[in-house]
Amino acid sequence: MKITSVKGTNDYLPEEAALRDRLQATILRTYTNCGFEHIITPALEDGENLDKSEGGENLNLIFRIMKRGDKLANALSEGRFDExxxxxxxxxxxxxxxRFYAAHRSKLPTPAKLIQIDRVYRAERPQKGRDREFVQCDIDIIGSDSICCEIELIATTAKALRAINIGNFRIRINDRAILRGVLAKTGFDPKDFDSVCVTFDKLDKIGVAGVTAELTEKGFDAATIDAFRSFLDACPVSLDDIVSFGGDLDAVERIKTIKTAVEKISGGAYSVDFDVSLVRGQGYYTGTVFEAESTEFSGAIGGGGRYDNLIEKFTGEHVPAVGFSIGFERIFSILRERYANVKESSERKKIAVICEPDTFADAYIYADTLRGEYDVSLALRAKKFGKQLARLEESGVAGYVVYGENNIVMFQ
Amino acid sequence: MKITSVKGTNDYLPEEAALRDRLQATILRTYTNCGFEHIITPALEDGENLDKSEGGENLNLIFRIMKRGDKLANALSEGRFDExxxxxxxxxxxxxxxRFYAAHRSKLPTPAKLIQIDRVYRAERPQKGRDREFVQCDIDIIGSDSICCEIELIATTAKALRAINIGNFRIRINDRAILRGVLAKTGFDPKDFDSVCVTFDKLDKIGVAGVTAELTEKGFDAATIDAFRSFLDACPVSLDDIVSFGGDLDAVERIKTIKTAVEKISGGAYSVDFDVSLVRGQGYYTGTVFEAESTEFSGAIGGGGRYDNLIEKFTGEHVPAVGFSIGFERIFSILRERYANVKESSERKKIAVICEPDTFADAYIYADTLRGEYDVSLALRAKKFGKQLARLEESGVAGYVVYGENNIVMFQ
Known part of the structure; x- marks a missing residue:
């Protein structure tokens, strides 16, 4: 039988699991402390819901679960392979x-401020830093179109990132309306905006020449691409200048308000920077989009945005919503290295009580008397007692008692 | 789009999620306090590993994930439907x-005492109390064949059950060797033991006549069934009497030792009762098997046993192991009803800070000054202020402050 975990998934040893637990508990406590409420949803979701969810590229990465029994046998024998x-x-x-909000909205306040910290799954091509099973930590505000939601989500996510000591980071922010304005003024057809955005998103990686080449390849009109090139050459365009390229004025004002408010709350601990090239992949975003980016370690450590049309697919009514998701695995990989050789001072000390099999029950009762102060592990006395003690010390146990002697011997 | 969760899975509202979090944290803390260590394994597992795992009936309930892309297309077009x-x-x-132990044993102590609290999946026929996604809380001791492991697992699981105030319960215990001895003496062939056990397991439900009828149907020899009937008629057989029916003497001694030790540790809070009819479904159990059973609510709230041959399938070496699993959903459904109308006194008080959009950043900064003492939610002032306050009170918020007035008004 195979002893490695399934490709793209991970086992976590005790020290790793303890760090994950501690980080998730800190994030949850920060969010709860700021008035958000934890909810739990299943990892399994209806296939049609997934297909219709406008998740962009992610829709190609869904793990699908087979039907069973007759339903499977019939679909196979009748060649209905899409069923x-x-x-x-x-x-x-x-x-x-x-879906949760649609099902339970009568029992939730307006706006509902909700937390989810849980596993998600994507059949990514296996590569370093791309897991197929990973944890996201989300907060969302549902039922309000005020930009105070964006301010609260960004400030509160930043608070969580600071609570886990992630180090320096900044927030990049954009609004899809700004980019749409630029594309419209450039001369692109609204039906092509998504396709152009996908290419534009690569500006960092492939440069102006790469973007224009890809747009040409996609068959866009040379004059339009030329007009777009002058915008690309000017990137990064500032919030003040973007209006001249067609950037939506209302959206620019919203970004300014959010930036001012969040930076006031941050007290200079992190900045909020407009970045017109921030697109984000999901099709469901409708307005503001943002990312948290570590300035010490490359890459995004969280992202989110406003998705005002997604809940309507379930409820039939317009329900504005906005969310911010921390990519927990990125956080974990950064902090695991930092804490690799640090024993948490906040952890309780571990003590071993060593006994013989025939005094096990008494030793258990004695161990219980120490458990108010220590985490206590019972161990049967090994033949090689010195080696046993050496191993205990090595594994981080702070001291031991031989049952019957009843004095704790601390290592070191 | 469908708003209900996938059949057999559940959404948990804030109060339910908070209770689940609290119960799981208490169980984890109890186990950690007793020297066990938390590990995390993926929800995805290799298909072949699952198939070869001797999980009994559970093997028919596996959710299987489809291959993707070319691999799927080729398997379908070539009719390789089992691939x-x-x-x-x-x-x-x-x-x-x-699998985890096999992969990481060089980094784990001997014996390894490990905790898992996590989701598992079974495609059960949907019915009340049978979820398809549910949480188990397991502790296991790997690498020791001492019955002190059984004593420690039972005492520690019982400690966790008491820590969450589950109410009165008892432990039922048996040893497969005892039942095997009885079946051998009766005259059954060792190759038929599993099949006989499956039928014998139903004694509670279908009675002596039902069991003998089913054995007849299965084609067993009439004389053997007759011999077995005298045993069935004597059930429940006591630990002292079971030897006369062929019960293995060593196993009987082991059960006696475990019972005496655990009851000494329990101080009379719960009993450990021998029950020869306790079988448990999984094929991988090799020796002791046990269940925790609420005496106030019907049914098992946890179960486990010794599985000395399962790890060998991964490592090629004999590694004894024994585990005890709490069925978290049963626990949760019992305690949810008990706590339905109880606000936990240990929870932090919730306060709302009410502000206008243009003072949101200042209100956030002010709210932060209260967050040391309270969980604080920011809310924009609603047009109908009285109604807003009424809703806040109803949702369990203890008081509010209008930003700028800076005095907390407590409800009631």
């Missing part, structure tokens, strides 16, 4: 959240 | 634990 599965594993926490 | 899936969702935490 082999009707449920899948969620690829993010936003779709389950929208 | 559509190579991974599945785990049906328990024991198989992943064994």
């Amino acid at each position: 082999l599965s009707d449920i899948g594993l969620r690829y993010d926490l936003t779709l389950p959240l929208c | 559509l899936s190579d991974i599945g969702l785990r049906y328990d935490l024991t198989l992943p634990l064994c």
Whole structure:
């Protein structure tokens, strides 16, 4: 039998699991402390819901679960190969959240401020830093179109990032309306905006020449691409200058207000920077989009945005919503290295009580008397007692008692 | 789009999620306090590992995940319908634990005392109390064949059950060797023991006549069934009497030692009762098996046993192991009803800070000054202020401050 975990998934040893638990508990406590409420949704989601969720590229990465028994046998024997599965594993926490809100909205306040910290699944091509099972930590505000939601989500996510000592970071922010304005003024057809955005998103990686080449390849008109090039050459465009390229004025004002408010709350601990090139992949975003980016370690450590049209698919009524998701695995990989050789001072000390088999029950009762102060492990006395003690010390145990002697011997 | 959760899965509202979090944290803390260490394994498991895991009936309930892309297309077009899936969702935490131990044993102490609290999946026929996604809380001791492991697991699980105030319970215990001895003396062939056990397990439900009828139907020899009937008629057989029916003497001694030790530790809070009819479904159990049973609510709230041969399938070496699993959903459904109308006094008080959009950043900064003492939610002032306050009070918020007035008004 195979002893490695399934490709793209991870086992976590005790020290790693303890760090994960501690980080998730800190994030949850920060969010709860700021008035958000934890909810839990299943990892399994209806297949059709997943398909219709406008998740962009993620829709190609869904793990689908096979039907069973007669349903499977019939679909196979009749060649109905598109009916082999009707449920899948969620690829993010936003779709389950929208379904949850639709199902339970009569029991939730308006706006509802909700937390999810849970696993999601994507059949990514295996590579370093791309897991197939990973944890996201989301907060969302549902039922309000005020930009105070964006301010609160960004400030509160930043608070969580600071609570876990992630180090220096900044927030990049954009609004899809700004980019849409630029594309419209440039001469692109609204139906092509998504396709152009996908290419524009690569500006960092492939440069102006790469972007224009890809747009040409996609068959866009040379004059339009030329007009777009003058915008690309000017990137990064500032919030004040973007209006001249067609950037939506209302959206620019919103970004300014958010930036001013969040930076006031941050007290200079981090900045909020407009970045017109920030697109984000999910099709469901409708307005503001943002990312938290470590300035010490490359890459995004969280992201989110406003998705005012997704819940309507469930409820039939317009329900504005906005969310911010921390990518927990990125956080974990940064902090695991930092804490690799640090024993947490906040952890309780571990003590071993060593006994013989025939005094086990008494030793257990004695161990219980120490458990108010220590975490206490019972161990049967090994033949090689010195080696046993050496191993205990090595594993981080602070001291031991031989049952019957009843004095704790601390190592070192 | 569908708003209900996938059949057999559940959404948990804030109060339910808070109770689940609290119960799981208490169980984890109890186990950690007793020297066990938390590990995390993926919900996805290799398909072949699952198939070979001797999980009994559970093997028929595995959710299998479809291959993707070319691999799927080729398997379908070539009619290789048994190759559509190579991974599945785990049906328990024991198989992943064994794989984990095999993969990481060089980094683990001997014996390894490990905790898992996590989701598992079974495609059960939907019915009340049978979820398809549910949480188990397991502790296991790997690498020791001492019955002190059984004593420690039972005493520690019982400690966790008491820590969450589950009410009165008892432990039922048996040893497969005892039942095997009885069946051998009766005249059954060792190759038929599993089949006979499956039928014998139903004694509670179908009675002596039902069991003998089913054995007849299965084609067993009339004389053997007759001999077995005298045993069935004597059930429940006591630990002292079971030897006369062929019960293994060593196993009887082991059970006696475990019972005496655990009851000494329990101080009379719960009993450990021998029950020869306790079988448990999983094929991987090799010796002692046990269940925790609420005496106030029907049914098992946890179960486990010794599985000395399962890890060997991964490592090729004999590694004894024994585990105890709390069925978290049963616990949760019992305690949810009990706590339905109880606000936890240990929870922090919630306060709302009410502000206008243009003072949001200042109100956030002010709210932060209260967050040391309270959980504080920011809310924009609603047009109908009285109604807003009424809703806040109803949702369990203890008081509010209008930003700028800076005095907390407590409800009631």
